[in-house]
Amino acid sequence: TQRLWWALLLTIGFVGLVRLAEALRIGSFASRLLAAAVFATSPRVLTTLGSISSETLPLMLATWVLVPMLRALDATEPTERPLWQEAFRSACAVALMGAVNAVATAAAAGVAVAWWLFGLLRRETDRARSGRRLIFGAWWALGLALACLWWLVPLLLMSRLSPPFLDFIESARVTTEWSSLTEVLRGTSSWTPFVSSERAAGAVLVSEPAAVVATGILAAAGLAGLA
Numbered sequence: 001t002q003r004l005w006w007a008l009l010l011t012i013g014f015v016g017l018v019r020l021a022e023a024l025r026i027g028s029f030a031s032r033l034l035a036a037a038v039f040a041t042s043p044r045v046l047t048t049l050g051s052i053s054s055e056t057l058p059l060m061l062a063t064w065v066l067v068p069m070l071r072a073l074d075a076t077e078p079t080e081r082p083l084w085q086e087a088f089r090s091a092c093a094v095a096l097m098g099a100v101n102a103v104a105t106a107a108a109a110g111v112a113v114a115w116w117l118f119g120l121l122r123r124e125t126d127r128a129r130s131g132r133r134l135i136f137g138a139w140w141a142l143g144l145a146l147a148c149l150w151w152l153v154p155l156l157l158m159s160r161l162s163p164p165f166l167d168f169i170e171s172a173r174v175t176t177e178w179s180s181l182t183e184v185l186r187g188t189s190s191w192t193p194f195v196s197s198e199r200a201a202g203a204v205l206v207s208e209p210a211a212v213v214a215t216g217i218l219a220a221a222g223l224a225g226l227a
Contacts, residue, residue, distance in 0.1 A: 006049055009060050014040040016063035023070040043187035043215055047202030051192075054100035058108035064093035066112040072136055073119065073129075083132065084139040091143025099151030109144070116140070178206075185219040186212075 017036040021027050027035065039045075040060075048055040072086035090112065097105045120133050178194040186205075193202030205211045 006053065009049065009053060009056055010040045010045075013045070013060035013063070016060065016067070019067050020063040020070070023067050023074065038218075043202075043205050044190065047188065047190045047193055047199055047205065050201060051199045052100075054098055055104060057100070058097040058104045061093045061097050062108040062111055065090050065109050066115060068093075069112050069116060069136070069140070073116075073133055083136045087136055087139035088143045090140060091147045094144055095147035095150075099155075102152075102155060105148070182216070185223070186215040187219070188215065 014036045017039045018032050021032040021035060044059060045056055068086040068090040072081070072083055094105065094109050097108060099105075116133065116137055120130065120137070174195065175191045178191050179189055183189050183206075188202070188205050190202060193199045193206050197203045205215060
């Protein structure tokens with residue numbers, strides 16, 4: 001059952017990135033598959049997949065939040081579906097992220113938020129496109145509210161009733177002590193492998209010289225490609 005679940009998560013992430021590349025019309029068929037494989041087996045995924053896969057889930061669904069937005073707002077090949085349908089399809093991906101971590105959910109949806117916002121702030125001469133983006137944003141905000149309502153209300157209630165247990169298990173000092181630009185670029189910003197070897201794959205990525213060098217080279221190649 002565990003292996004089927006892990007395989008499902010990796011498949012969702014793999015297919016999602018291929019669909020995103022198709023929506024953006026970037027890369028060839030082979031390069032999209034390669035990019036999807038790298039994404040699905042990234043250091044962050046390997047660190048969390050085996051030990052706490054619920055933290056992998058938002059990352060694997062992040063592309064599925066953005067794809068409906070691209071299809072709805074892309075001026076060259078707009079979708080034939082109504083805007084509210086695409087907005088709710090995107091919100092459904094957020095609902096499927098579960099409720100393990102509100103910050104992880106916000107971060108996974110943050111890419112789509114940034115894409116929508118930057119497109120709105122860009123100086124557009126076509127008012128119809130700006131209006132279409134605003135309408136989509138309104139429907140999307142409603143969909144996100146409904147998608148998160150089932151765990152947001154209990155979370156607010158728990159904040160009033162629960163003792164501050166995070167101070168004892170995930171203090172700010174512990175969770176940020178290991179963060180650096182290098183670790184973020186390598187994809188090893190998760191703090192747990194630094195303090196616990198139980199996350200075997202993550203521990204290897206932060207302690208074995210060969211793994212550190214390999215992920216560093218991959219990060220450098222990614223930066224070069226973006227540049």
